[in-house]
Amino acid sequence: MTTRHPALLVLLVGLLGALLTSPGLARDLPSPGRVEVPVADQTDRARQAATAAGIDGVLKRLTGDPAVTETAAAAEMRDQADDYLQGFSYRRGEDGDSFLVARYDVRRLREALVAADIPIWPQRPPTVLAWVSMDDGDGPRILQSGDPGELGDQLAHAAADLGVRMLFPIMDLQDLAAISHADIAAGFVDPVIDASGRYGSDRLLAGQVVARGGAARVGWMLVDPEQATTRRWRVTGEAAGQLVDETLEPLLEQLRERFTYLPDLGARGRLTVRVVGIRDLAIHDRVTERLESLAGVAQVITLGVRGDAADFELSISVEPDQVRDSLNRDARLVATTDGYRWE
Template sequence: MSFALRAICLAILLCGLLPAALAQPVPEPVTVPVADDSESARDRALGRAMDAMLVRLTGDPAIIERGLAERLRASAGRYLASFSYRTGDDETGLQLAVRFDQSLLRGALGEAGVAIWPEPPATVIVWLAVERAGQRFLVDGEQATALRERLREAAGSSGLSLLFPLMDLQDRRDLGYADVAGGFADPVRAASARYDGEAVLAGRLQVSDDGAVAARWLLLPGDGEPVARWQTDADAMSDVLESAVAVLADRLRPIYAYVPDPEAGRRMTMTVDGIDALAEHDRLQGYLESLPGVERVLTSAVSDAQVRIDLAVSVDEARIRESLTRDGRLRETDDGYRWR
């Protein structure tokens, strides 16, 4: 066995010894305004927090209008994991930070036939080209930081995970302002290949002197789906970003959201060739964990450049295999799959 494969085996062994809780990040709480720290005020705030949590889990703002949401609001305490009070500024006032038991909530939504995001949700790589005050630039860690954070916050409310490129020398060599502003899909897709994401969003934001914004968006949804384009005009940047997130969630829900099936087979085993380094194993595991319906990924055996993977799934196995076929990163062979 090669040194690289021995390293994979050792890493897998060490990960297996860790408590499962260490492998699961603690979800961000839902934060809502609360009048005071009385029980009655807290109960009303818990209802609002439940609404926000349901939108986060499903990506669908209309969920809060359904009878299911009304029932879940009424029994919010049953799903409550913890809460705390936070003192905001003069504008936000007292806040209630709420953590719900997401496993229970996801189960309740699944039993009601409501599609939910996978956990973790699909990652969207975001490129932003901004034109304002006579300047044109691609957003990086130094420029328009507030813009990135506003977009990330809006996306988080809809349960979406964003990844902003490093904008290092390689990114700047591979992609220019004109590529993003012009909405050229091929160079955007090629520059995004170095990042681990399921979809790519590119936007051109033209900001006028009065703060109005004209935006053009390009979405590469992944999973073999066609390119999507749309435009947004608004008097404020916040409105443009919230509108973009709404469209983004609406486009991605049919691809990545799924209804957990309690009757589906709970285990699926697959053999994958072409895994000859720990980094490749990590990329394979991250990819499989991102598939809708895959709840857990465990490497159960390693031999030469081949690994055997056990998947805990909550949808029918056929749907997992269809996703693998559409994506193409795993090529089916006579005795399993090969990692590309």
């Protein structure tokens, strides 16, 4: 094949390669403030009931905790649901059922949760890359993006309902060379970490599902790729839905423990700072302490770590330029083109 536009061809090939190696091929999270609730009709009474019910879905996405709906704060927000409603419409499903499509004020709901001392996800919730080896008697296979199977699809949907983006590998030649079914079945940590580097996920979930005679069992491990720490648990069930429930409960508990927080509502704003040169946990802690010591900084949250670079979110009560001036005067922090380097 020939082309009169070789530069265009190179660009298209590059874009295709970027897409194929990007976790963006996985299911995107729904807008946290958009919820669909089934309704019997379009009367005001039905809309008000659906509006109150819809808030529960938003609260679970913002906190990652299904139990949040049982709190007194959630009950109060349901009672005042119309105050948080930004707009609504109706949609008819393929089977003729009607749905209220409600859009809520996420900022105000986050503030209400924090005011009630209920921790919330950061603005960018955690992502989990799932390496799932299926052994159902027809030969093992690893669930992949675009074809995650019933279990993978249910896991991704259920995780999204709790504000977590679950990815699956694309299983191209690079993945196939980096990891095997045997690695996952044996619970080896290093191959999982090595194969996952290209996806940039916050946590790695890996396990082999063995399904026989209508029952299934799986031993999961949740890996922190930066610290190389692992937590393991086992689940059994007779259906994919049961496996999903028993998988997500401990998974979300561990994610909430690490990622949810109570932001400072009194802060004037937020400032994101990238620092490179963070080679271990001790340096990370020293950088965090240094950032917390700056005048006007009320709180420091680690948004993510990639290699030796970490992104920090600073809650500030002064103008951002004042904080930047303090950073630029710090002898241990050297300004770079996109942040600072710890020395």
